[in-house]
Amino acid sequence: MGLLTGRRALVTGVANKRSIAWAIAKALSREGAELALTYQHDRFKANLEKLLPELPPSTISLPLDVADDESLAAMAATLQAKWGHLDHLVHSIAFAKADDMAGRFADTSRDGYALAQDVSAYSLVALTRSVLPMLQAAGGGSVVTMTALGGERVMPSYNVMGVAKAALEASLRYLAWELGGDNIRVNAISAGPLRTLAAAGVRSAHTAMNQLPERSPLRRNITQEDVGDAAAFLLSDWARNITGQVLYVDAGYHIMAQ
Ligand SMILES: NC(=O)c1ccc[n+]([C@@H]2O[C@H](COP(=O)([O-])OP(=O)(O)OC[C@H]3O[C@@H](n4cnc5c(N)ncnc54)[C@H](O)[C@@H]3O)[C@@H](O)[C@H]2O)c1
Numbered sequence: 351m352g353l354l355t356g357r358r359a360l361v362t363g364v365a366n367k368r369s370i371a372w373a374i375a376k377a378l379s380r381e382g383a384e385l386a387l388t389y390q391h392d393r394f395k396a397n398l399e400k401l402l403p404e405l406p407p408s409t410i411s412l413p414l415d416v417a418d419d420e421s422l423a424a425m426a427a428t429l430q431a432k433w434g435h436l437d438h439l440v441h442s443i444a445f446a447k448a449d450d451m452a453g454r455f456a457d458t459s460r461d462g463y464a465l466a467q468d469v470s471a472y473s474l475v476a477l478t479r480s481v482l483p484m485l486q487a488a489g490g491g492s493v494v495t496m497t498a499l500g501g502e503r504v505m506p507s508y509n510v511m512g513v514a515k516a517a518l519e520a521s522l523r524y525l526a527w528e529l530g531g532d533n534i535r536v537n538a539i540s541a542g543p544l545r546t547l548a549a550a551g552v553r554s555a556h557t558a559m560n561q562l563p564e565r566s567p568l569r570r571n572i573t574q575e576d577v578g579d580a581a582a583f584l585l586s587d588w589a590r591n592i593t594g595q596v597l598y599v600d601a602g603y604h605i606m607a608q
Pocket residue numbers: 362363364365366368369370371389390391394414415416417441442443444445469496497498499540541542543544545546547548549555
């Protein structure tokens with residue numbers, strides 16, 4: 351028996367094999383969960399189709415653009431028709447304009463700020479709301495989102511994404527309070543730096559990747575698999591009284607002052 355045998359999990363944000371969402375999907379599948387995965391657009395659909403043979407044939411794949419309410423509603427309606435209930439939701443989505451993560455934070459444009467908030471923070475609220483009836487139908491469940499240390503401390507060049515992560519972390523706490531009455535838990539993983547598409551343009555991620563082996567307590571970088579295993583734990587009943595938390599998967603880097 352795996353930690354998640356008999357559970358149904360929706361995992362969002364698979365862009366390619368390096369996506370944190372893909373590592374989480376593999377960990378959840380290994381632990382016995384049945385999966386639905388979402389991709390943002392056709393290019394990522396093709397990437398996902400190449401990966402799907404690694405998962406059981408029952409795995410569902412669906413398009414989802416979290417910036418579009420109709421897309422959210424269509425995804426939820428399809429899942430409702432196929433599954434009826436849902437036990438777990440993984441939110442592994444973020445976006446900010448490259449310009450807003452390269453220059454000065456003070457120069458962040460109004461629309462760039464709003465876009466980062468919309469896709470990277472508000473999407474947790476909208477996505478959770480869209481599948482809430484299915485989580486309630488399961489008698490409760492758990493949600494995990496992905497954050498980063500730049501949401502609470504300054505990581506030069508993380509800029510507008512750091513502000514979005516701060517909003518994401520506050521949002522998960524409000525959701526945890528409101529949904530606790532429905533036996534739904536909401537937590538985040540604050541991951542150390544990983545080489546993914548989203549991290550490619552983030553200078554602070556490259557700096558942190560060089561720093562972890564020298565300055566983290568465990569003196570090493572982390573892997574996508576570390577995050578996948580932590581997500582499986584947080585979603586499972588082993589974490590049954592943990593909600594509203596940020597769990598650091600960063601080799602301990604966040605405890606260091608220098
Ligand atoms: N890679 C890191 O170092 C790191 C560290 C900490 C946290 N994170 C967070 O992990 C999460 C996943 O990122 P990743 O590193 O796996 O990179 P990734 O590029 O593989 O994943 C980001 C995902 O967001 C999706 N996305 C962006 N805009 C979207 C939209 N409008 N609708 C639907 N999906 C959309 C992309 O399609 C992609 O699948 C993000 O929240 C990121 O901030 C990453």
